[in-house]
Amino acid sequence: MSETLVIFTRTYDFVTWILPMAEKFPKSQRFAVTQRLQNAVLNFQESLIEANALRGVRRAEKLRLADTELRKVRLYLRLCQKWKWITAGQYKHASVMVMEIGRLLGGWMKYVVPEPS
Numbered sequence: 001m002s003e004t005l006v007i008f009t010r011t012y013d014f015v016t017w018i019l020p021m022a023e024k025f026p027k028s029q030r031f032a033v034t035q036r037l038q039n040a041v042l043n044f045q046e047s048l049i050e051a052n053a054l055r056g057v058r059r060a061e062k063l064r065l066a067d068t069e070l071r072k073v074r075l076y077l078r079l080c081q082k083w084k085w086i087t088a089g090q091y092k093h094a095s096v097m098v099m100e101i102g103r104l105l106g107g108w109m110k111y112v113v114p115e116p117s
Helices: 002-022 027-053 056-082 088-112
Strands: none
């Protein structure tokens, strides 16, 4: 399943883009929003790695956990844009990356856990 491999590449690209940027956020928020964003991004990536090593129900659980972490990333990105810690262009770039990652994750989840009929 080549889509599975693509999600790892896209996630790596996103992680290497967002983490250095987050280091530039206001120091007053370093241990609040910034840390939560960084944790959500890294937790997402780790959940994918763990899911790839598992099968069946355990894989599905890790993928659901990854989905939850990706939802957190979306929230923190919206907050960063609202507070003008990132520009509109940076927000658009991040949104496009996260949207693609979300589509890839959704496809993987459907492959692993089909919808009940």
